Every structure is written in structure tokens, then in C-alpha cells.
Amino acid sequence: MILPPDPPSGFDWSSHNTYSVSLLHRHSEQRTDETLVQRHLDDPQRRLMMLFGDRVLVRSGRADFEGNAASALFQETDTQIFLGLDPEGRPWFAGEFRSEPELEPGEALVDLRSLARDAIVGSDSFGPLAQARATLFWHQRHRFCGVCGAPTVSIAAGYQRNCTGCGTQHFPRTDPVVIMLIQDGEDRVLLGRTPRFEAGMYTCLAGFMEPGETVEDAVRRETKEESGIDVGAVRYHASQPWPFPANLMLGCYGEAISTDIEVDKAEMDDCRWFSRDEVKAMLATTEVGKLHCPPRLAVARHLIEVWADLK
Amino acid sequence: MILPPDPPSGFDWSSHNTYSVSLLHRHSEQRTDETLVQRHLDDPQRRLMMLFGDRVLVRSGRADFEGNAASALFQETDTQIFLGLDPEGRPWFAGEFRSEPELEPGEALVDLRSLARDAIVGSDSFGPLAQARATLFWHQRHRFCGVCGAPTVSIAAGYQRNCTGCGTQHFPRTDPVVIMLIQDGEDRVLLGRTPRFEAGMYTCLAGFMEPGETVEDAVRRETKEESGIDVGAVRYHASQPWPFPANLMLGCYGEAISTDIEVDKAEMDDCRWFSRDEVKAMLATTEVGKLHCPPRLAVARHLIEVWADLK
Known part of the structure; x- marks a missing residue:
């Protein structure tokens, strides 16, 4: 396995992510x-x-x-x-x-x-x-019922809405998203950018999970769709609530088993392999225009930092 | 870490779960x-x-x-x-x-x-x-729009519904659920049952993830709510699509940091610690009435089997 090792016993990477820590007991x-x-x-x-x-x-x-x-x-x-x-x-x-x-x-x-x-x-x-x-x-x-179209009302302190027509119960939804740092056998990682990113910013590939797939297969499918790269082994690293608006980011590492990139131009501006030295330089700057990585609030940066500190 | 070790490089536990394997390329x-x-x-x-x-x-x-x-x-x-x-x-x-x-x-x-x-x-x-x-x-x-109540129509080969009133776009949803095998320092695991289970069946605790929490915190919260047990370290093991109707099971191991069980009688029939020998006996039978574990189609059984084979 060429991916970063597991953290020491009891270490919770997820708790180091922004939006992850709450002092509240939900009761x-x-x-x-x-x-x-x-x-x-x-x-x-x-x-x-x-x-x-x-x-x-x-x-x-x-x-x-x-x-x-x-x-x-x-x-x-x-x-x-x-x-x-x-x-x-x-x-x-x-x-x-x-x-x-x-x-x-x-x-x-x-x-x-x-x-x-x-x-x-x-x-x-x-x-x-x-x-x-x-x-x-x-x-x-969810102000209206998706089954029958009648208005719904909030109950259970805001954690349930019931339909006033057909009685269907509705519950809060969370959308799982895979986000992955893909590494190849030459010690490079795959980073991409979309047109809406600020100039110079590259980050991990990501995408919504689909009905009926595993986390691991979603990592493989999204990487293949966006970059053309085939992924073998996948390892979960950490998760992060991502309130834009209601996502659950599932941060993973993956091993590339091919190297030729074919960028999905409908979704991505660019997608490339970056060497470890390049990535370290990108982590060291936040200057718009220069090549750089996303800020600390994104789990993508944590995935990249953990990988970059390996050696 | 008292939990089972990571699998060998490249081994994908998730692909061993029922509903996880598809020969189809989604395109x-x-x-x-x-x-x-x-x-x-x-x-x-x-x-x-x-x-x-x-x-x-x-x-x-x-x-x-x-x-x-x-x-x-x-x-x-x-x-x-x-x-x-x-x-x-x-x-x-x-x-x-x-x-x-x-x-x-x-x-x-x-x-x-x-x-x-x-x-x-x-x-x-x-x-x-x-x-x-x-x-x-x-x-x-989602036949009607939750924002305005107007009918929606299916597009994108069945992966999107658009509202005919306000134009809101709706996409397929997947509900993440944590399912966890909790182990204590005395080599026992925490299994429970709900009234709707067949007689004698005990399995891992589980529950829907809530908006704004990590996988790890959801494991801790659900375990605490259902059993009163406090959980420290949590480790992701494997995932499984669970089409009842649209869940994503996130299978995890967790370390108990307390031992006194307080069963949530509103949700559970019973919840107990089981020794390794008891679990091995439970895995060896499927006889209704006798203590037993869920069938192979559930990721819970895989979590239990991996743990039971450790020694």
C-alpha cells in the first residue's frame, strides 16, 4: 500500500475538520x-x-x-x-x-x-x-409533500415534517459525497480544478454518491468520469459535515492503476498529476494566481497535507 | 488499538457485501x-x-x-x-x-x-x-416539488426531476446510516435487538446520520443513545448499499470507554455484551429461537465475522 499509514490508535482525523466539532449534546x-x-x-x-x-x-x-x-x-x-x-x-x-x-x-x-x-x-x-x-x-x-403535493408541517422540534394530505413522514436528509486524493506509483497525486475556482487553485476530485454503490466504488467511478484514471485500492480517511448545503464529505485515498489523464471538460477546467515538491509549494502559498491548494476549512486540504508530510 | 487490523493492501471489504457488486458501468x-x-x-x-x-x-x-x-x-x-x-x-x-x-x-x-x-x-x-x-x-x-407543491417530471434518464412550477431541480437521495461493532477492553462486543427481529437474533447497533455530524460522531451518538455506552476510537471498515429503501451503510468498529449498559427501551428490546465464544456460537447457527447473528446479506454479519476470526 503506497497510501499514508493509519493514524495512531484513538486519533480521530475527522475531528480536525472544520464544521466537525460541536459542544452540543443533541438529545x-x-x-x-x-x-x-x-x-x-x-x-x-x-x-x-x-x-x-x-x-x-x-x-x-x-x-x-x-x-x-x-x-x-x-x-x-x-x-x-x-x-x-x-x-x-x-x-x-x-x-x-x-x-x-x-x-x-x-x-x-x-x-x-x-x-x-x-x-x-x-x-x-x-x-x-x-x-x-x-x-x-x-x-x-420540504414545505410540500413529494408524494401528494399537500403542505407539510414541522414537528419533533424541527426534525420531522408530516404531510397534511397523505400523512407521509419526512426526515432531514444528508447527501454523501466522496472526495479523494489519488496517488500513482511515481509519488504523484491527481488534482483538478473547475472553472468556478479562483485562479491557480487545484484540489481533490469529488462527487455525489449514487444510489446503490459503495463508498469505494463511488471513488473509482467519479475519478474515472472526471479524469479517465482507473483506481484500485481505496481507503477511507476522515469525514466532514459540509453545510453547502447538507453534504457529508467522505475523504478517501486511492491508488491509481493507470496514468493517462482524460479530463472531463464538461465538469473540469483541468486535471493533472502533481509531484510531492509541487504539492509542498502549493501548500505553502495562498496567493491567487499562483498554484495553490484549498484553505484549511476543506477536508481536501487535510487529505493533501497528511500525504505531503509523509516523507 | 484493540480493533481488528486493516486488511491487506488492495483488499476491498465493501466489495464482499451483498448489493455491492455490479457489472454495469453507469455511464x-x-x-x-x-x-x-x-x-x-x-x-x-x-x-x-x-x-x-x-x-x-x-x-x-x-x-x-x-x-x-x-x-x-x-x-x-x-x-x-x-x-x-x-x-x-x-x-x-x-x-x-x-x-x-x-x-x-x-x-x-x-x-x-x-x-x-x-x-x-x-x-x-x-x-x-x-x-x-x-x-x-x-x-x-418526489412526484411533487417540496418547495412549491407543483408536479415534477423525470429527465436525465431518470436521475433528475424538475419542477413544472418553480423549476427547482431534484436529484436522487441516499441516506447514510452508521452501523457499528463496539468492543470493550474485556474482549466482548455490544449487540442488540429490536422487537421486530426474529426470536434470538442480535446484531450491531445502527442509526441514521444527522445533519452536521461526522461518521465517527454519529457512531458515538447512536451507541450512546441506544445503549448508554461511551465510545472513544472509531474506525471505518466497509460500506454497503442497503436498498430498504435507499440507505448507505457505513460499517465501523468502535472502542467502548464505559461498560454499564442502559438500554433505550423505546428503540431496543435488549442490548448486551457478548464474549468471543458466545459470538462464535451465534455465528454457527441460524436457528430461530437460539441466539444467532444476522444472515450474510447484512454488513453487520461481516463486521462480526471479521472480529470473531481475529484470534
Whole structure:
């Protein structure tokens, strides 16, 4: 196996990814207890995060509000989802603004990607925000029943929607995506770019998993489709919640068993083999225009860094 | 690390799971080429699998039909999904009966689980059938748009539905589920049962992943919720498409860091620690009533077998 070795016992690569860490205990068993959820909503210590699409309300470096601030914000939303309890036992909720809010001085609506990249709020906030964004997005996309077209209503503290027509139950969805660093026998890795990337940025190939395939086969299929490269052995490395809007990134390493690249020009701008020295130089710069790798918030960078540090 | 070691280089545990193997190349790039898809539909060599919910039409030990048999069956369905091309270049499709079909002599409608457990058709059929079942189920659940309630129409050879009202695009969904064998420091594993299991069957704990969590945290959360056991290190082992109806099983090992079980009686009948000798005895029998493990079609059994063979 030419891939990086497994980490030491007990080491959890996934917990090193952005959006992966949350101090909240979800307490899913409490969601269907309406009395308890109402008590949490009435708790003066309750905290609230407010989103509008992929943007989050930030005030004084915080994305969570309590007391009077939370009370005012609760008026602005129809759907409150219960995120869980923090170590102090305080209940956390998230809500979606009904319409774009008018901002007061000191407030900003910041998209989740910038929030993480520029460390605008503390890193502990990203886990709860990923949970909030993915769940609120699901609500937006399931206001009507896909089976019969009738309106649905939110129950179970925001983790279920029931159809008012045929009664079908709907639950939050997570879309698994494979993202992979493919290495060949000459100590090179396969990186590509799409037209929407900033100039010079290359990263791991990735793609949505399809119904009826394994993680390993999805890695092989997507790599073949995008680059023409055949992949043999595949090894899972780490996962990451990716709230754009509701993905689960499954980070893997794979061994190439062919070397001739054929770029899928419908999806990719370019796709190439990079040597270890090239990759190390790319990791050392973030300058737009120069060849570089994605920022730390992406699991792709972690896959690349682990590989680059091998030797 | 007390968990089973990684397999030898290049060994793909996932490919040993039922529903994981398909000889078809999906050719996703062909789906949006309507002329090409029509040519595949008109190809006299095309093959068709027909489902009704979770049951599959079987005739003479086959779940795929070609020639006149396929032509007749194509009349019985509105939605044909393109599964891919087999090694001989023949296009495969799947369709859903509009209503429960009247069976002719020699025909049967067999549920996917029995089909696999009793080896009623060849093992190569299960990959395409998993792809078909998951995708056809998605069609049933997305006939109307969740954003606006208007009808949707199938395009892209059955891999996309577009809303006729607001234009929202909908894509097939796969629900990730963690399934885990938890081991403690005394060489025991944690197995549980729900009331719907046949008498005596115990298996790995499992649960749907939630928005905004890693695979590893989902293993810890679900184990804690169902058994009260705290889990430290988690290691991914293998994945399996699980077409009941559209799940992706993510099989993992985990190390228990507590031992006192508290069973979640709302979800589980029982949950216990089993010694290695007990597990070996359970693997050796399938007798209902006696303690036993799930059949080979479940990734749970593979997790247990790999662990049991360690010593």
C-alpha cells in the first residue's frame, strides 16, 4: 500500500475538520417531548442562531444570542429547530429569517464559508451552524409533500415534517459525497480544478454518491468520469459535515492503476498529476494566481497535507 | 488499538457485501443525451428489471428481461431509469409497475431481501437491483416539488426531476446510516435487538446520520443513545448499499470507554455484551429461537465475522 499509514490508535482525523466539532449534546430523545421542548424554548438561558439561507447573523463576534436578543429574534422565524444542550445545560436553537433582515449597526449577515475561513466567530460555533444550516435547508425544500403535493408541517422540534394530505413522514436528509486524493506509483497525486475556482487553485476530485454503490466504488467511478484514471485500492480517511448545503464529505485515498489523464471538460477546467515538491509549494502559498491548494476549512486540504508530510 | 487490523493492501471489504457488486458501468455522462438514451431504449439487446415497491419480478431465476419480454414490460411503466451498460455493451434499464401486476405461471414478485437471502437470482443482479430500487423509490417520493407543491417530471434518464412550477431541480437521495461493532477492553462486543427481529437474533447497533455530524460522531451518538455506552476510537471498515429503501451503510468498529449498559427501551428490546465464544456460537447457527447473528446479506454479519476470526 503506497497510501499514508493509519493514524495512531484513538486519533480521530475527522475531528480536525472544520464544521466537525460541536459542544452540543443533541438529545434526540427529547425532540418528541413537546412539553420539554417548550420548556427549553421558555428557558431564559436558551441560545439562538439565526440564518438566512447560507448566511448567519453575527453581532460582536458571536453567532449565538441569548436573553432579550434571542427573544427579539424568535419573533422573526416560523421554524425553530432544537440543536441540543451545551455542557452548562443551556438549550440551543436555530431559526431561519422569514425575509432578509434589516441589519443594525454592528451586525452582519456572513456566509458560512467566510465565517469559517476568516475565523469571524469561535471554532466551536461551526458544528452547531452546520447542523442548523443543513436542517433549515431541508425545511425549505420540504414545505410540500413529494408524494401528494399537500403542505407539510414541522414537528419533533424541527426534525420531522408530516404531510397534511397523505400523512407521509419526512426526515432531514444528508447527501454523501466522496472526495479523494489519488496517488500513482511515481509519488504523484491527481488534482483538478473547475472553472468556478479562483485562479491557480487545484484540489481533490469529488462527487455525489449514487444510489446503490459503495463508498469505494463511488471513488473509482467519479475519478474515472472526471479524469479517465482507473483506481484500485481505496481507503477511507476522515469525514466532514459540509453545510453547502447538507453534504457529508467522505475523504478517501486511492491508488491509481493507470496514468493517462482524460479530463472531463464538461465538469473540469483541468486535471493533472502533481509531484510531492509541487504539492509542498502549493501548500505553502495562498496567493491567487499562483498554484495553490484549498484553505484549511476543506477536508481536501487535510487529505493533501497528511500525504505531503509523509516523507 | 484493540480493533481488528486493516486488511491487506488492495483488499476491498465493501466489495464482499451483498448489493455491492455490479457489472454495469453507469455511464452517467450519457444520461442527458436524449438521442443516445432513446437509442439504448430501442436497442433490441436492452435489458429491463421491473419492480413494484420493494418487490422484483422474477421469471425462470432471472430478474432481468430482454427482447419480447422486455418490450411487453416496458408498456407497464411510466418511468424508465437507465442503469448503465454491461460488459457486452447492452443497455440496462429499470422500471416500476404502475399497479400490482397479474403474474403468469412461472413468475413471482419477490422482495429484495428474500431474493438475496435465498439466492433466487445470481449475485450479480443485486448491485443493479439496489440501484434500481433506491432510484425508483426516490421517484415515488418526489412526484411533487417540496418547495412549491407543483408536479415534477423525470429527465436525465431518470436521475433528475424538475419542477413544472418553480423549476427547482431534484436529484436522487441516499441516506447514510452508521452501523457499528463496539468492543470493550474485556474482549466482548455490544449487540442488540429490536422487537421486530426474529426470536434470538442480535446484531450491531445502527442509526441514521444527522445533519452536521461526522461518521465517527454519529457512531458515538447512536451507541450512546441506544445503549448508554461511551465510545472513544472509531474506525471505518466497509460500506454497503442497503436498498430498504435507499440507505448507505457505513460499517465501523468502535472502542467502548464505559461498560454499564442502559438500554433505550423505546428503540431496543435488549442490548448486551457478548464474549468471543458466545459470538462464535451465534455465528454457527441460524436457528430461530437460539441466539444467532444476522444472515450474510447484512454488513453487520461481516463486521462480526471479521472480529470473531481475529484470534
